[in-house]
Amino acid sequence: MVVIAVANQKGGVGKTTTAVNLSAYIAASGRKTLLIDLDPQANASSGLGVVVKPGEPSSYELIMGNASFGELIRPTRIKKLDVIPASIDLVGCDIELSGVKEREYRLKKALSRLEDGYRYCVIDCPPSLGVLTVNALTASRWLIVPVQCEYYALEGIARLLKTVELVKKKFNPELEIAGFLFTMFDPRTKISKEVVEELKSHFGDKCFSTIVPRNVRLCEAPSYGLPILLYDARSAGAQAYRRLTLEVLKRCRDRG
Numbered sequence: 001m002v003v004i005a006v007a008n009q010k011g012g013v014g015k016t017t018t019a020v021n022l023s024a025y026i027a028a029s030g031r032k033t034l035l036i037d038l039d040p041q042a043n044a045s046s047g048l049g050v051v052v053k054p055g056e057p058s059s060y061e062l063i064m065g066n067a068s069f070g071e072l073i074r075p076t077r078i079k080k081l082d083v084i085p086a087s088i089d090l091v092g093c094d095i096e097l098s099g100v101k102e103r104e105y106r107l108k109k110a111l112s113r114l115e116d117g118y119r120y121c122v123i124d125c126p127p128s129l130g131v132l133t134v135n136a137l138t139a140s141r142w143l144i145v146p147v148q149c150e151y152y153a154l155e156g157i158a159r160l161l162k163t164v165e166l167v168k169k170k171f172n173p174e175l176e177i178a179g180f181l182f183t184m185f186d187p188r189t190k191i192s193k194e195v196v197e198e199l200k201s202h203f204g205d206k207c208f209s210t211i212v213p214r215n216v217r218l219c220e221a222p223s224y225g226l227p228i229l230l231y232d233a234r235s236a237g238a239q240a241y242r243r244l245t246l247e248v249l250k251r252c253r254d255r256g
Contacts, residue, residue: 014183045085049225
């Protein structure tokens with residue numbers, strides 16, 4: 001199973017939009033896919049029409065080891081796409097796991113017990129570099145970093161890269177950056193073009209060719225609990241995520 005984390009500790013960069021729509025398009029390509037929502041805001045879950053009710057298990061129980069996959073996995077409206085939804089309970093993980101031995105490996109160990117034939121697993125990380133994101137990076141083979149094409153876009157990238165190197169050194173030597181993804185690109189603004197140029201000058205072919213534009217339909221889709229593939233497959237945002245998925249499938253081949 002190919003495990004891909006989508007992470008950036010800076011909020012509002014299109015991280016959840018990317019996790020949801022990448023998962024949807026991978027599943028639509030015929031590959032059985034699992035999306036794990038590790039963000040306490042649970043936007044990836046609601047963006048697929050899945051909401052955890054009080055008393056129902058969530059990815060919190062996955063991390064804490066308190067539920068089976070049969071209890072956790074929910075189907076979505078996309079064939080071959082399932083989700084393990086998040087809940088607000090995740091906010092306590094940093095404190096509850098403080099001092100717990102091998103706390104960074106909890107997600108990786110849980111996924112090693114998954115036996116449902118998934119080809120891909122996409123993890124939506126919270127906008128922080130705490131224990132949940134470290135768990136996601138430790139469990140993943142690949143990392144996608146969405147970068148918003150606006151002022152201060154590169155703020156925090158150095159810290160994220162430092163965290164990636166630390167995780168590679170201490171917990172997961174196989175972790176690699178699949179690519180940096182430009183999001184919310186507006187061709188009318190100078191800053192959008194400057195962000196693309198600056199990141200490409202630093203990271204070259206580590207930047208995806210696909211650039212996700214600012215798109216009203218992409219913003220609307222989550223409020224209907226739908227990925228863009230089902231909400232408006234002809235929109236510019238949908239076409240961008242379709243192209244991104246082809247790039248991801250090529251870069252992150254089923255070599256796990």
